Amino acid sequence: MRPPEDAELEPEPFVLGAWVGSLVSAPDGALASVADKLSVRDLSDSARVRATKGLLATALASVVDNALRAHATNASLRAVSLVVSSDPESVQITVEDSGVGMAPALAVRAGEPFFTTRDAGEGMGLGLYLARSTLARHGGGLELTSGPTGTTVVMRLPRVRD
Ligand SMILES: Nc1ncnc2c1ncn2[C@@H]1O[C@H](COP(=O)(O)OP(=O)(O)OP(=O)(O)O)[C@@H](O)[C@H]1O
Ligand SMILES: [Mg+2]
Numbered sequence: 001m002r003p004p005e006d007a008e009l010e011p012e013p014f015v016l017g018a019w020v021g022s023l024v025s026a027p028d029g030a031l032a033s034v035a036d037k038l039s040v041r042d043l044s045d046s047a048r049v050r051a052t053k054g055l056l057a058t059a060l061a062s063v064v065d066n067a068l069r070a071h072a073t074n075a076s077l078r079a080v081s082l083v084v085s086s087d088p089e090s091v092q093i094t095v096e097d098s099g100v101g102m103a104p105a106l107a108v109r110a111g112e113p114f115f116t117t118r119d120a121g122e123g124m125g126l127g128l129y130l131a132r133s134t135l136a137r138h139g140g141g142l143e144l145t146s147g148p149t150g151t152t153v154v155m156r157l158p159r160v161r162d
Contacts, residue, residue, distance in 0.1 A: 011138075013050045013160050016091045017043040017084035023057060024082070030057040037068055039078040047086035049157040051138050056157075059131035063095050063142075063153050066127060069118075070099025070151060086159055090140065093155040102146035110144060131155070 021043040023029040031038065067080040083094045102110060109115045111132055116125030132142040140157040
C-alpha cells in the first residue's frame with residue numbers, strides 16, 4: 001500500500017461508497033492490489049462522512065487483509081465481500097468473509113493489542129486494534145462477528161448531512 005499523502009491526513013467530507021470504490025478500482029488505490037479477490041457488492045450509497053482518508057484507508061486495508069488471510073487456500077474466489085450502507089445516523093462499510101472464522105474465545109481477544117494467531121513474523125496483532133482506534137477517533141466504531149462459517153466486520157462512521 002502506498003503511504004498516504006499529507007492532504008489525506010486532514011479530515012474532510014466525502015461520499016464513503018464512492019471513495020471505497022476508488023480504493024478498489026483506481027490503479028494506485030489502497031485495495032487495488034487485491035481487487036481481483038474482492039466481491040464489491042454495493043457501493044452506490046450516497047451518504048457522506050467526515051474522515052481522514054489516509055487513516056481510514058489503512059484501517060480498511062487491514063480488515064480486508066485479515067479477511068483474505070482467513071481464505072488462505074481459496075481467496076481467489078472473490079469470497080470477501082465489501083458493501084457500504086447507511087441509516088439516518090451512520091454509514092457502514094461491511095467486510096464479510098466465509099473463511100476459517102473464530103471460536104468465541106478467540107473472537108473476544110481479537111482486537112487486543114499484540115494478540116495474534118499468526119506465525120512469528122507474519123503479524124503483529126495490531127491490525128484490528130488500530131482499525132478500531134481509528135473508527136473510535138472518528139466518532140464511530142468497529143464490530144466483529146465471527147463463527148465457524150466466517151467473519152463479518154462492520155466499520156461505522158457518523159453520517160454527515162449535506
Ligand atoms: N477475518 C478473520 N477471520 C479469522 N480470524 C481473524 C480475522 N480477523 C482477525 N482474525 C484473528 O484475529 C487476530 C488479530 O487480528 P489483527 O488484525 O489484530 O492482527 P494480525 O492480523 O494477527 O496481525 P497484523 O494485522 O498486525 O498484521 C488474527 O491473528 C486472527 O487470529
Ligand atoms: Mg491483521
